[in-house]
Amino acid sequence: MTEFGAIAWAVRRDLKVAMRRRGDILNVLGFFVLACSMFPLAIGPQREWLQRIGPGVIWVAALLSVMLALPRLFEHDHADGTLDAMVASGRPLWALIAGKLIAAWLVTAVPLLALSPALALAFNMPVSSLPVLVGSLVLGTPVLIGIGAITGALALGLKSGPVLMTLLCLPLYVPVLVFGAGAVEAQAAGLSPLAHLALLGAGMLAVLTLAPPVAALALRISVE
Amino acid sequence: MSLGVAPIGHGSFGGLKAASLGLIRGERTLFTDLSFDLAPGELLRLLGPNGSGKSSLLRALLGLTPLARGQLLAGPSGRPLTPREVCAQALYQGHAHGAKGELTAIENLALAAELDGSLTSHDAVRTLDAALDEVGLARQRHIETRRLSQGQKQRLNLARFAIGLQVPDRPLWLMDEPSAALDASGLAVLEALLGRHLARGGAAIVATHLPIAPAEGMVRELHLDTFAPRRVREGLAELAP
Numbered sequence: 146m147t148e149f150g151a152i153a154w155a156v157r158r159d160l161k162v163a164m165r166r167r168g169d170i171l172n173v174l175g176f177f178v179l180a181c182s183m184f185p186l187a188i189g190p191q192r193e194w195l196q197r198i199g200p201g202v203i204w205v206a207a208l209l210s211v212m213l214a215l216p217r218l219f220e221h222d223h224a225d226g227t228l229d230a231m232v233a234s235g236r237p238l239w240a241l242i243a244g245k246l247i248a249a250w251l252v253t254a255v256p257l258l259a260l261s262p263a264l265a266l267a268f269n270m271p272v273s274s275l276p277v278l279v280g281s282l283v284l285g286t287p288v289l290i291g292i293g294a295i296t297g298a299l300a301l302g303l304k305s306g307p308v309l310m311t312l313l314c315l316p317l318y319v320p321v322l323v324f325g326a327g328a329v330e331a332q333a334a335g336l337s338p339l340a341h342l343a344l345l346g347a348g349m350l351a352v353l354t355l356a357p358p359v360a361a362l363a364l365r366i367s368v369e
Numbered sequence: 370m371s372l373g374v375a376p377i378g379h380g381s382f383g384g385l386k387a388a389s390l391g392l393i394r395g396e397r398t399l400f401t402d403l404s405f406d407l408a409p410g411e412l413l414r415l416l417g418p419n420g421s422g423k424s425s426l427l428r429a430l431l432g433l434t435p436l437a438r439g440q441l442l443a444g445p446s447g448r449p450l451t452p453r454e455v456c457a458q459a460l461y462q463g464h465a466h467g468a469k470g471e472l473t474a475i476e477n478l479a480l481a482a483e484l485d486g487s488l489t490s491h492d493a494v495r496t497l498d499a500a501l502d503e504v505g506l507a508r509q510r511h512i513e514t515r516r517l518s519q520g521q522k523q524r525l526n527l528a529r530f531a532i533g534l535q536v537p538d539r540p541l542w543l544m545d546e547p548s549a550a551l552d553a554s555g556l557a558v559l560e561a562l563l564g565r566h567l568a569r570g571g572a573a574i575v576a577t578h579l580p581i582a583p584a585e586g587m588v589r590e591l592h593l594d595t596f597a598p599r600r601v602r603e604g605l606a607e608l609a610p
Contacts, residue, residue, distance in 0.1 A: 226465025
């Protein structure tokens with residue numbers, strides 16, 4: 146099995162498991178929609194206000210939805226012994242983790258991406274801002290998942306793991322949120338969103354290369 | 370279709386040597402100065418009371434738990450082995466079953482065998498069916514693993530080893546309590562698989578409380594409590610009946 150084979154194996158495996166646990170996907174999606182739709186109810190239906198807060202609300206809701214799904218990334222595998230089996234297989238662990246991250250992105254982030262334009266319209270955001278919103282989420286969600294994988298691997302098996310994971314994640318998520326929501330706002334203000342998107346893209350490339358090997362190191366420590 | 374057995378060449382696997390291994394878990398020293406010499410065709414049966422470190426030893430051989438002391442060597446050359454090299458040679462069944470409860474028996478078996486590299490793409494379905502048939506799970510193949518009984522889950526693990534017999538790549542079997550929850554016929558399957566594996570030049574380290582006697586190969590016993598530090602040994606003696 147080559148590195149590529151290991152990635153493909155993990156993607157296939159996690160997608161198969163996710164398809165048997167559709168409730169988890171719906172749970173994340175439901176949370177995303179609910180979180181977004183609570184804001185207009187709470188602050189009132191003024192169109193200008195909604196338009197103003199729309200990008201920020203959608204980005205925060207997407208971030209929290211991803212965080213909701215992340216603890217499951219390694220926990221189930223740890224509990225049922227399949228994580229040990231993966232480490233003991235002698236296959237490149239970073240490749241297996243990369244596959245798991247790809248699957249996690251497909252399962253948690255892609256449904257959010259698909260729904261975000263509809264929510265943006267509900268916030269009275271102009272149609273012209275939709276590509277920037279979706280684009281910023283496409284670039285930003287892999288960063289959220291990659292950072293979550295590293296912290297999740299570090300906190301795995303600890304009694305206060307989820308709390309620790311949240312504490313470790315949040316400060317690292319702040320720049321993603323700032324540039325993600327900033328891109329959409331810049332575009333709404335008539336400026337170019339490219340600078341924000343470029344920074345998000347740089348962050349994505351850094352996380353794509355760093356997250357699998359770093360998470361692999363952390364997992365080796367956690368399974369001890 | 371019955372499953373074939375791929376012989377293991379003498380050049381590719383010469384056994385495993387452990388030189389004065391020591392293991393510490395938390396504050397406690399589980400064993401010190403533990404050495405053994407495992408030749409092809411031999412089965413090392415790990416014995417010892419609960420908590421004496423049988424599972425930890427198996428995990429330490431794979432690098433899942435770090436060794437405090439000692440070294441693993443390839444026999445008979447005596448070349449030092451890294452944990453990664455041991456992993457690549459080993460087929461490991463841990464304490465947990467290592468199957469996803471949401472997937473069916475045959476799906477779990479296919480994924481595990483692919484990860485082991487023992488499932489060749491042609492004839493994959495027939496191989497899986499034959500392996501499940503061999504361990505007596507033919508009728509459960511499309512049942513979700515979480516609905517299987519403990520004994521059936523153990524049999525599913527054995528099916529993975531049955532497929533492992535098809536390729537020579539993983540000559541070292543490491544099994545943690547494979548006989549737990551198995552009935553008499555399940556035990557017979559385990560012994561038959563081990564017998565075929567030892568006969569083909571493989572080796573196995575098995576932690577089990579039941580006496581297992583494969584038809585072929587030599588069984589040796591390793592009592593872990595004899596390697597426990599003195600204070601722990603006294604404590605273990607009190608626990609013993």
